Structures are given as C-alpha cells and as structure tokens.
Amino acid sequence: MVVVNRILITGATGNIGGQILSQLPATGLQVRALVRNPDVAGLPPHVEVLRGDLTLPETLDRCLDGIDTVFLVWVAPAEAVAPALERIAKHARRIVFLSAPLKTAHPLFQQPNPSRTRAELVERLIETSGLQWTFLRPGMFAANALGWWAPQIRAGDVVRWPYLAVPTAPIDVRDVAAVAVRTLCDDAHSGTEYVLTGPQSLSQFEQIATIGSVLGRSLRIEEISPEDWLSELPGFLPSFVAKYLLDAWAAAIGQPAFVTSTVAEFTGLPARTFLEWATNHAAQFRA
Template sequence: MNKILVTGATGNVGGHVVTELARAGLSVRALVRDPSRARLPEQVDVVTGDLTRPETVEPALAGVEKVFLVWPGFAAQTAEPVVEALAKHVRHVVYLSANVPEESDAPPIFHQELERLIRASVPNWTFLRPSGFATNTLGWADQIRTGVVHWPYGQAARALIHEKDIAAVGVHVLTSAGHGGAAYPITGPDLLTQAEQVRIIGEVTGREARWEDMPPEEAREHLLAAWGDANFVDSALAGWRSFVDSPEQVTDMVEKLLGRPALSFRSWARDHEADFR
C-alpha cells in the first residue's frame, strides 16, 4: 500500500488516525502547518501544508494513495482546487463531514459544499458523518469548575461521539475494502441532553455541576466572537434548537463497522477528566 495522507493530523481526530495507522505499520504522511510543533510518532512522514493555501497541497500528494480529509475552519472558499488536486493524484478520499439533520431550518454549512465537490470530482470517496463531538463539551471546562454551565437549549438531546471512535472508523475505512460511495452516520450510544452531559461530567470529576439556560441571542454573540462565521453560528444554534423537539438519532454504525459498541459519553468524560480540573 502506498502512503496515506492525513490532514488535520494534530487535531482531536486526525491525531488518533495518524497514531493508529502508524501503530499498524502503515506508511503515513501528516500534513501540518508547522512541523516543528507536531508531536507525532517518529515513523510518520510530516510535511508542511495548509488546505487554505491550495498551492501547498499538491506537493504533499506525491506517492499518496488515500487521504483522510479534515477541513479547517468553517468555510470552503479554497476547497475546489484542493479537491481537484485530490482527484488528480489519489485513489480514495475519506472525508470527515457532519451528520446534518435532514429536517432542519439551519442554513447550509461548508460540509455540504465539500461533499458536493468530492462527489463530482473524486472517483472513490467515503463520507464519515459523525454526530456532535464529545470534545466540544471541553468548551464548558471553565464553567464546570465554577459549578454552573450557562448555555442555550439545555434540553437539546444528542448522541455525542468519542473522537477515538471517529478515528477508529476512519482507519477501518482506509484499510479495508467495500466503502466506496458510502456515507456513514456515526454516533455515540447515549442520547443525552446537554444538561445531562454537564451532570455526568460533574459526577466523573467529583464536582457539583448544573445547567442554566442562556438566551440564544446572547450565545450568538459569544459564538460570533469565537468563530467569526455568522452562517456557521446560525447553523449551530438552529441545530441545537431542533434537537430539543427532535433529538438526534442514535445509530449502531460504529458497532457495525468496528464489531464493538461505540464508547459512552461517560467513558469520554473519564478519558478527559483532567481537562475539567
């Protein structure tokens, strides 16, 4: 097998993908913005590149057969030339997309545009469509320490997925046959409201933690300051609002693909206990 290129190689999911591929003895190349700051296994071929600068991508594709694609940021302005380069050089693209509810008034997000471009150009692709990332709850860490989390839509129910499960599915798809043209909705096993997520984190960390709803318009100002992309902010808020009345659907896709149950949110909280202390 020729090289597998992993983008987002120092992120929550990409880092696990790189490590698991290297542990399996496969030839892995990691695309990173600053190799001097990358902390990856010694045998990994680390190269400089940035998906927002398409001219840096094609040199990294030499000898690459498959790509695990994680898109940076919240917009797809530079996606077309990157996808064209992938279509020219590689045999299979596994794209980390998102599981967007079909019945939602949320505005379209960049994942849908990336999927469209990949379908149109890349002959062999697989889309991973995870539910909400459990790691996103790390954004509550400072508030957990105070004992109260202020955020909107406490009764929004989601099946958050452990980043290790996303990576494990990605590695499975990259290293086994029969996944071309598939779009896999992958979720965690637990349907929990945001308020319940806070309670579980509190139980695991030994802290009393409770939820207080924040007005959505106030949260929007916080998110605009943090993310900068109004379209993505409005999509996120609309998604959370939709999960109050129509909870996220739990799937057994992780178990079907990996032959084991998906990791629970409580298991994720135990893995990240130190991050909340």
C-alpha cells in the first residue's frame, strides 16, 4: 500500500467532504481543504484551509501546490469543469471524484437530467486528463431526508410526499466518506469505480415511518400527486432538481432498490442502516 500524504479536499463544507475531513487520520497526512469562504468554514484544526473557487481557475494553483491527490466534488456549472481539471492535472497525480451510479442499469439511475450530464462530462475529462482516477458512485444519500422530510416533521405529524411506494437504498454519508478515505490513502484504487448504496431496499414510506418510530411519533404519511408536490414545494429544492427526482421515482416504481455490498467490503463492517442514520439525526427532526 502506498500512503499518499498530501491530499486536497474540495466540497469540504458539504456532506461528504466534511465527513472525509473528520475521518482522515490526523497524523501522517497533510490535509488541505479548498473552500470558497474560509472565515465560515469551521473545519478541524489539523486541516490547512485555503480559499479557492472551482469556477475561478486562477484561485486553484495555490490550493494545488504540492498536492498528490484531489477529492473532487463538483456542483458548479459545467463550463467551469475543463479549466479546473486542467489546473488539477498540472499539479496532482491522482483524483477521486464523487460521481453517481451513471452506469448502473437500474431505472432510478438512468433518467436523463442536467446533473447526470455534468457528471458524465467531468468523468470524460478526467479520463483523458492523464490523472490516475477513482470514481465513487453513491446512490441516494440518507441525508436527503433532512431537506425533504424534516421541515414537515418538525412542523407537525403529517408528511405529504409523492411516490411513497418507490424504494431506494439510502446510504449514510459516513459510509461514503469511509470508502472515500480508503481510496484517497491507497493508490491501489486507480482506474476503478465503486457503486455505493445503503444495506437495504426501503420504500420512501418505510423511510418516513422509520423516522417517526425513532421519534416515538405516529406520523400520518399521505401520498400526493407529483403535480401537488411541485405546487406545494416550499422552495427547498430548485424546480429542475424536483423535476428530475420525480422522473427517477416514476421510472423506479415496482423495482426493488439496487443494493451493493461495497461499503462492507471496504470497511469490514455492515453499511449503516437507515434506522441507524435516523437515530443519529433524530434531534434534527425534533421541533
């Protein structure tokens, strides 16, 4: 095993990057975070924090100076991908990209949408960049429940949601990060891609009911139409994201979720269940 000791984490203030920083060993590695606003980043003290913006290539050289391996989260516009990757390839040797299950033949993952097109572009450019690469392909994050259901659950006992019968295999971001840390620290994963899911296929209804049982509350879970959902959206999702979620759920009706054992193979522990995730985040569902 080759230990990489200079790692740059992007998306460090987000779900996965933040977890990676808290799981990366504090010694034996030089860990740097690229953030847009260091003043509010609130990152652990062993992390060197530098200001950078993936859409502003001139800010990247300083962040990349002396870096071996980059963890890349890309949520910025597609037109900024090529210039950023050019800078990354000039400095780094390896890249681990947080992608999605773009090649998995399950309808939940095969609907066209702008986020998918952008991830395909990032992958294409990485593959021709000369960098050694690893693609991580997690399915739905359990953490989506915080944005999707917590506002309704904090406000009362009724949760209104479309496509309640559709199953997914929600993955705990701690498990995505655990795999990411191993791929960042070990050269053996170059040229490989890993589809990561939670351990169980659970319908959206079952996921909401699990949160209710963790809270000790009996939630009234009501199926609503996609049209009602779109008109009731309290603005927590951009409408194009809502639209592609609806397309993915509609396509996945009647199919069990796609489940892999990759997390357990990497960590030696079973992937965390949605019940564990909900228990860990119960406070965020309480008023």
